[in-house]
Amino acid sequence: MGDHLDLLLRMVLVASPALGISSCFFDGWRALYRSCNLTQVPQVPNTTKSLLLSFNYIRTVTTASFPFLEQLQLLELGTQFTPLTIDKEAFQNLPNLRILDLGKSQIDFLHPDAFQELPHLSELRLFYCGLSSAVLKDGYFRNLGSLTRLDLSKNQIQSLYLHRSFRELNSLKSIDLSLNQITIVCEHDLKPLQGKTLSFLSLADNNLYSRVSMDWGKCLNPFRNMVLETLDVSGNGWAVDITRNFSNAINGSQIFSLVLTYHVMGSGFGFTNIKDPDQHTFVGLAGSSVIQLDLSHGFIFSLNFQLFETLKELKVLNLAYNKINNIAHKAFYGLDNLQVLNISHNLLGELYNSNFYGLPKVTYIDLQKNHIGIIQDKTFRFLKKLNTLDLRDNALKTIDFLPSIPNIFLSGNKLATLPNIALTANFITLSENRLENLDNLYFLLQVPHLQILILNQNRFSFCNQDHAPSENLSLEELFLEENMLQLAWEVGFCWDVFKGLSHLRVLYLNKNYLNFLPPGVFRHLTALRGLSLKDNRLTVLFPGDLPANLEVLDISRNQLLSPDPDLFASLSAVDITHNKFICECELSTFISWLNQTNVTIFGSLADIYCMYPSSMAGASLYSLSTEDCDEEEVLESLKFSLFTFFTVTLTLFLVAILIVTKFRGFCFICYKKTQRLVFKDPIKGRESDTYKYDAYLCFSSKDFEWVQNALLKHLDAQYSDRNRFNLCFEERDFLPGENHIANIQDALWSSRKVVCLVSRHFLRDGWCLEAFSYAQSRCLADLSGALIMVVVGSLSQYQLMKHRSIRGFVQKQQYLRWPEDLQDVGWFLNKLSQLILNKEKERKKDNDIQLQSVTTIS
Template identity: 70%
Template structure:
């Protein structure tokens, strides 16, 4: 019976309280009449087909029978929150025979006729909260004949007594009554006698000061809920002490209450006080025959859980002790709770847990201990919890987890774990976010858990990979969260590139906020089932072809530094977030811009979030507004083809002859050129611009190449070696400050010189300090948006050997570099060319046209 009424009420609420369709205010569409906040002083006329009439936030002061026409289809009437005192007359709603919900809440009712609600045989819910009503509304039979009434809300009124009219006995459908936030100081058996024999799903007495401000003679008051069955009894926020709670438990002895809510109480000594008692074995003893399934004692001051505190609650399945001041769990505190399934001890003051703390809980499946200060847990603390499935220890102070039992879900986020002991994990859900894990060894270890499906390691410090780890085939892992770590530091060493090997069922992977500036080759090759990948908020400049999984559907690569992404990478996607990147809007981006305006992929974010960062003339402009018209190379070059053919033909023969002469006698030619130039410009000194850098160039080379570099380069270029030289050079052996941090010396050298010259030899590629200086120079290139890095390859280094090094690969793919000549007759020419490259200043950028369009950029060899 009660379930049928609950279903009717639920259906009514869903139908009546669904969102109002987009309608003009103060209008009606025949089914819904929307007149909220329309300054009405009386009920408006509406069509007889109206199903919902919404009249809140007006100034209607009178409701009588003639206020409504006959509205046989009306199901919901909303008259709450009127700005005028409301008078409701005799049978005011008789013309609404099929009304299901009547809402008068937050309207001050000045006059209410005892017959106001007559003629509503199908009314399911009556909302009278905050209407200023007194206890007379209960005593004088205002709700008689409401045979379908299931929910009555009288909270926040001026009711001081619950003496119910005998007509409540006839309300056979009534299952939900709320008297919360009234001032009901006592409640005795005679007052609720008309409800005896009924089953109620909810009875609310929250914040009524019940029994807390008066002296009660419990023997004469007796059990107010005698003969009733209550699914939920809410007695929270009444300021009950242990004595009041114990007396009340005695008075309702035998009454059937499935869920008893006593949260926001004042039971317990709290921390540092002794004047208020903690509950003891007798406090809840009288609830033994009440069949209590759920007991909520949260938000109080309980300091100690005394022995056998809940001994009589044999049927209890849920116990909520959260947000108290619990610091001590006595021996056998949970003795007798043979049926308990959920125990919530979160947000207390527990510091240590001992082997005996949870004795007597054979059926607990969920144990919530989050938000305490637990730092030590004995190894056998959870040994007797044979049915435990979820252990929540988040936000504590644990440094080791040797106590973890064999369970399905382990929540350990927000602790102080720096490494993981090699214990046997059987969980399918492990949460370790917000700890201090650094070594990827812990990740490899966790991936060996055979049943693991969900692994969360966000907000750790994963950055170290000091050894090669054996990968494991994990066929069960489906979701892996590694956000907000430092994987870049591990991967840039060339190690741990196989960390995702064998994760054939992984579907979701989060790698955002990991400082990644590259993706190791083939890092995702084994993730054949991956559907969702987040690379957001990293430092990725480019994505290599084939770097993404073939079956990927959702990709978040927002907030990186992508310049010109290849649209072919996104062919398999359904959803893409590429917002807030640093796009370089030149002709290389034209293919991506065309794809952006034509693709069927769902692009997240607004067009304004996909913008140019370079050149300055297009800074902040949306890629959707950029024209690629000027990037059609065929059209731009058509008029030049014939002229270029004639010019090339005429100069080809002469060029071949001159080239052969220069190649054969290039040493002699260069010496002659130098002689002529010195004779012509012998009186002209090389003048630096005002505000120039301290050095013309910083020469970076391995210390093992110093002797060669000095004889081959420095003696012929540096002014300190010869007055005939014209360059002020900086190099480590002479100019670095002894005792200063080496990184600081490198930083000062790179940023204090106009150019940086890297002499890349075999020794250079093995020297970590040289590679670090190379990175600093590249960073300055990106910062100044000009080329200040000159690379000179020395020795017989092949292109393959150079491209093996991730540090310089990106530079060599996009920039030119110099090679030390193999023929001695080319050395003089090479030194002159190198000097020119060092002293050469970047030319200023040409002004862009006023219309927003891409400009073709030509690379000068």
């Protein structure tokens, strides 16, 4: 598989010149005159070996049409746009002609001696020429002793009665009579072919035996005393009865490959009017030594009991494109020599242990594109010779049933994880599944003898734990295209996934959203020769990112800006097309390398273009000059000085920011002290107004100790003379014996602001939630923003939204959150104090204050 890699193929294509061929020319041995409006054969030199005259208007071919062309071997006269007349011995001046093509030309007249004097003619193409049965029965092919292949398909032949001259055609091996109107072929029709061995005989698409009443006792065996390597009778509309009668009629004739495709055998899905084949259908083939049987493209629904029992020598059985939904017990019994079984494109949903009983020598089973979701664990385990199992495009969710075989195809299923089973294989493909955990990749890399592993179009994005290196010494090719390795690598996991793959030669990582390569991720891939990183988001490659012995690299369709040419110097080929190059002087080294390197550069010159600046967008890098960049060397010292200045300035600025951030609490205290000293701003007393209290603190009694230490000692005037607020709270200011609701209402309406300290205890306290609701009612009644909500502790938005009254406030208003860092407490208390002091008119004038920005002090 490595010989057909996309990268190496592209290298060959790029190195090959484009072929531009004119429609009318002669190059010394080949004369090509297709579609040249010719009405007669042109005069060509006698050195011509191939003369191609299709798609012209030549009407007549006579003995005088051709000069003597002793070396001519191929003549193509097919597809003339006018009816063609071919006279007696029309080709006698072409004594060494090997291939004569008259196909798809309407032949109005063909002389019975038209093909005489052609002793070396081996292939005669007369398809779609409007010929009748006379071409077979009137001896048109006399004396063609070298004729090997005769194509008479798509004509109007109705009878297969052959002229006795066919007996003399000792070299004849292939006859194609498909798509004619031959309805009956009996023994006397093909007598001239008796005793011959044909490699191919096609009677396909003739409605053979299907629209006539047959007396097989009189017709007898049409292929008596003949050996046919391939007999094609497909597309004739045969049901079970015709197939059975035909099989019985040809009993004893040696037919190694029987093609019976596009039949109508079988009930199909949901119908019962046409029978499925049974154990009597193919009994007549017992003496025909059939090695290959093609029953594809039909309507077989059930493979019945001992269906193929008599086909002891069968090696290849093709049942693809039927409607098979059921495999009866011992359906394959008797196929002791079968090696290849194709049941793809059917309707199978489950496979059982007994389904493939009787196949001791089968090596290849094709089950792709069914609907298989369940397979019993021993279904394939007794098939000791099984070499390849193809289960692509089914609905499998587990692989417990897999035997240890060399080749396993499991693409296009629904596998989300892989069980830890004993497995041995040389080739595994699991593309287009649902594998997410890289643990599955580590498991597969430990499969003994594995050489090729294909995991394209999965979802690899994380791994649960660290793994020991795989140490796989056999793996040569690994395909991981269209996954999400970036998600796993960006969190620092699975960087050693390729460790131990010392024999890996080819690695594909296309479309993995990679914006960086983990340091040393390819370090252990000492044998790697081809690496594809196409269609990712890489902006830069660092020295050491690429394996030392890498030869071919595809880094196209990334976001490389100014790559270092030294990274590519050791390669033999590289694809860097469709990147986002910044065409400034920093790229001059790379541009010079492009114009001088011996490394093969894939792609068109126009595909290596500038993205920035916009004035140069789309310009090819090969068209750019680097001369102007030399003038900038004079300014290097100035640039360095400017760089140093800005670096020092930026460093000092960042250090200042770091200090302020780290010691912001201390800085805030210093700021307040400086403000008092400079502006002589003594602590003001509370202005008299209509309110008894500055604020009502609503909190759970279980939080009293914390509230006292965190707020009351710093804000309440009764706790300290330095404090400026007259605060109200339940433990001190509620009247004993008074109704609790009355106390709450009195506190609410006697306070300028209501501060609700929402904690976990608050959310469990019914009185606190009731007070919160009353506070909201007050806000609605006097159209004020008197309610200040402070969230204490690690309460999530979801926990707050669970309570209706709080949910309504959170959805429409902004709230404060108690800071987690102690050094932010002073700043927070200052802000809370300003909110308590703010009067409603002032708040309305400054309606754009964003409280939420105050809340996120974390």
